[in-house]
Amino acid sequence: MKRGEFLRSLGLSTSTLMAFYCLGTTMTACGSKDDDPNPDPDPNPGTGSGSGISGTTTGTAINFTVDLTNSAVSKLKTNGESIITGDVLVAKTTAGSYVALTRICTHEGNEVRYRSTSNDVFCQTHGSTFTTAGAVTNGPATTALKTYNVTVSSDGNTLTVKA
Ligand code: FES
Structure with a gap:
């Protein structure tokens, strides 16, 4: 049984199911900032190694x-x-x-x-x-x-x- 089928079998609503998908480990189903193929350089660099x-x-x-x-x-x-x-x-x-x-x-x-x-x-x-x-x-x-x-x-x- 797939995750969605299992959750549906528990009687959860569609919106609740979406919340579960969004909590997945990859976050790809809901889109994350990491999806941007050309991210802008950080305009607010922090401190620490690598930040300069x-x-x-x-x-x-x-x-x-x-x-x-x-x-x-x-x-x-x-x-x-x-x-x-x-x-x-x-x-x-x-x-x-x-x-x-x-x-x-x-x-x-x-x-x-x-x-x-x-x-x-x-x-x-x-x-x-x-x-x-x-x-x-x-x-x-x-x-x-x-x-x-x-x-x-x-x-x-x-x-x-x-x-
Ligand atoms: S003009 Fe900068 S906070 Fe109002």
């Missing part, structure tokens, strides 16, 4: 390094690219300088993103905009974003971001 990021990326003691030779974060070598790791947005501006700011909007705490098209920082929740130095350029936010110091190693391959 090591150190503290959350809280008040921000202090981490970004290994730009690591493919997970190497896009930061390109002007106009950015990543978010932990609580921090790191961007290489269209002018080629590195900036790091809190990713947490000062309005209501939603996530901000770097926009290369306007070389600014944008919160899509209510439309606040900030300069890459954190200053408010459009509300409703009224408080600047916290910024972090970014230093680049002499070989250009490592960023150090510190509070």
Whole structure:
């Protein structure tokens, strides 16, 4: 007897049966993110081996390094690219300088993103905009974003971001 026949013999409804199928070990019947043949690179790389990021990326003691030779974060070598790791947005501006700011909007705490098209920082929740130095350029936010110091190693391959 197949699994579906067995479950039907127990008198379970169709929706209940679907739930059982979805709980299968492969999750293929319901489709999972892993089905994407061309997944985008993780826009929010975490820390740990393989991420290219090591150190503290959350809280008040921000202090981490970004290994730009690591493919997970190497896009930061390109002007106009950015990543978010932990609580921090790191961007290489269209002018080629590195900036790091809190990713947490000062309005209501939603996530901000770097926009290369306007070389600014944008919160899509209510439309606040900030300069890459954190200053408010459009509300409703009224408080600047916290910024972090970014230093680049002499070989250009490592960023150090510190509070
Ligand atoms: S939370 Fe960012 S503008 Fe409201």
